[in-house]
Amino acid sequence: MRLGQLLAPAIxxxxxTSGLRIARRVVRGHIRHPGTAEEIIAAVIExxxxxxxxxxxxxxxxxxxARDFGFAAxxxxxxxxxxxxxxxxxxxxxxxxxxxxxxxxxxxxxxPADVWDYGVDSLPLVLRALRxxxxxxxxxxxxxxxxxxxxxxxxxxxxxxxxxxVRAGRRLSTHRDTVATSxxxxxxxxxxxxxxxxxxxxxxxxxxxxxxxxxxxxxxxRGDHFAEGPVGSPDADVVTGDANVVPFWVEAVPDxxxxxxxxxxxxxxxxxxxxxxxxxxxxxxxxxxxxxxxVPDYQGTAIWTSLGAMxxxxxxxxxxxxxxxxxxxxxxxxxxxxxxxxxxDGALAPYRGRLGIWRADEAMxxxxxxxDLARQARRIPRPGAPAEARME
Numbered sequence: 253m254r255l256g257q258l259l260a261p262a263i264x265x266x267x268x269t270s271g272l273r274i275a276r277r278v279v280r281g282h283i284r285h286p287g288t289a290e291e292i293i294a295a296v297i298e299x300x301x302x303x304x305x306x307x308x309x310x311x312x313x314x315x316x317x318a319r320d321f322g323f324a325a326x327x328x329x330x331x332x333x334x335x336x337x338x339x340x341x342x343x344x345x346x347x348x349x350x351x352x353x354x355x356x357x358x359x360x361x362x363x364p365a366d367v368w369d370y371g372v373d374s375l376p377l378v379l380r381a382l383r384x385x386x387x388x389x390x391x392x393x394x395x396x397x398x399x400x401x402x403x404x405x406x407x408x409x410x411x412x413x414x415x416x417x418v419r420a421g422r423r424l425s426t427h428r429d430t431v432a433t434s435x436x437x438x439x440x441x442x443x444x445x446x447x448x449x450x451x452x453x454x455x456x457x458x459x460x461x462x463x464x465x466x467x468x469x470x471x472x473x474r475g476d477h478f479a480e481g482p483v484g485s486p487d488a489d490v491v492t493g494d495a496n497v498v499p500f501w502v503e504a505v506p507d508x509x510x511x512x513x514x515x516x517x518x519x520x521x522x523x524x525x526x527x528x529x530x531x532x533x534x535x536x537x538x539x540x541x542x543x544x545x546x547v548p549d550y551q552g553t554a555i556w557t558s559l560g561a562m563x564x565x566x567x568x569x570x571x572x573x574x575x576x577x578x579x580x581x582x583x584x585x586x587x588x589x590x591x592x593x594x595x596x597d598g599a600l601a602p603y604r605g606r607l608g609i610w611r612a613d614e615a616m617x618x619x620x621x622x623x624d625l626a627r628q629a630r631r632i633p634r635p636g637a638p639a640e641a642r643m644e
């Protein structure tokens with residue numbers, strides 16, 4: 253992480269506010285919401301809403317994050333929060349328009365900044381959210397100049413015209429943003445997602461050669477799973493959670509490619525034990541140096557509930573018994589602790605950084621995915637079960 257990024261004016265105040273929230277939780281503990289898992293997640297979603305936009309969490313990450321919001325937006329719309337999704341997008345697009353670019357994050361005072369690099373998933377997930385929400389076409393028309401420019405920028409910054417893949421060696425911010433990544437499966441899944449959203453809506457032209465999904469499969473698919481890196485790279489044989497779940501979850505590739513087999517590979521690699529999903533089976537070698545001092549292995553063998561929710565959704569489609577088991581496990585943790593944790597350790601306790609200074613965040617907006625799945629599951633009986641049966 254470069255010093256200039258650490259000291260960006262938009263980011264500096266967040267250190268103090270987030271630090272105060274973490275310190276308060278160390279002393280008082282986290283906020284426990286009462287009720288069933290569904291009632292708890294609904295309360296968490298309310299905590300993330302400030303009257304203008306959804307924050308990434310009701311805990312220390314009180315900023316607007318394009319990634320977290322984009323993960324949750326379609327589920328939020330299905331859950332009945334479409335008006336708040338519209339309002340959040342309107343608010344965020346206004347802030348980005350003032351800055352002249354879409355960033356990973358919008359900090360206090362409506363100040364956009366990237367954490368810590370250009371976000372390969374920011375624009376694709378924003379467009380995915382816009383397509384999912386009722387006011388999407390209107391918002392795109394209102395902010396067409398910004399969005400069209402950002403589509404062009406994405407093509408120039410991210411995609412190598414010689415290969416059609418993400419540029420090798422170009423550091424990008426991904427869901428695993430404390431680990432140095434560039435041309436990996438997650439990033440290329442975002443290229444395929446952007447192409448799909450643009451073709452489905454016709455909002456703007458695709459800024460790179462067609463066929464991003466085919467290139468993703470050709471370079472990363474190994475017959476029963478996606479590898480972290482493309483053929484010929486040092487990571488060509490590495491199995492990671494985000495590389496595998498995200499392409500299927502965002503529907504960059506169809507489940508028929510091998511979603512069920514992929515889930516078995518993740519299980520076999522220990523990435524879903526005791527619950528999904530870990531980024532990797534071993535601590536990453538390219539952790540950010542500053543982050544490593546305080547939160548070692550934060551995005552390595554720890555269990556991320558965002559990836560777990562995505563894995564569960566894919567499993568409910570491709571391997572329902574596995575999906576039901578995973579969903580029940582995650583909802584059990586929610587009900588046990590009265591919140592949606594950001595990160596869990598191997599004992600399903602909230603992750604703690606070095607010396608216990610850093611605590612995994614609570615009340616995550618992406619809990620909306622789990623709530624959406626839980627409500628769907630209550631309407632989908634197990635094979636052979638009576639129609640009124642509820643999944644426990």
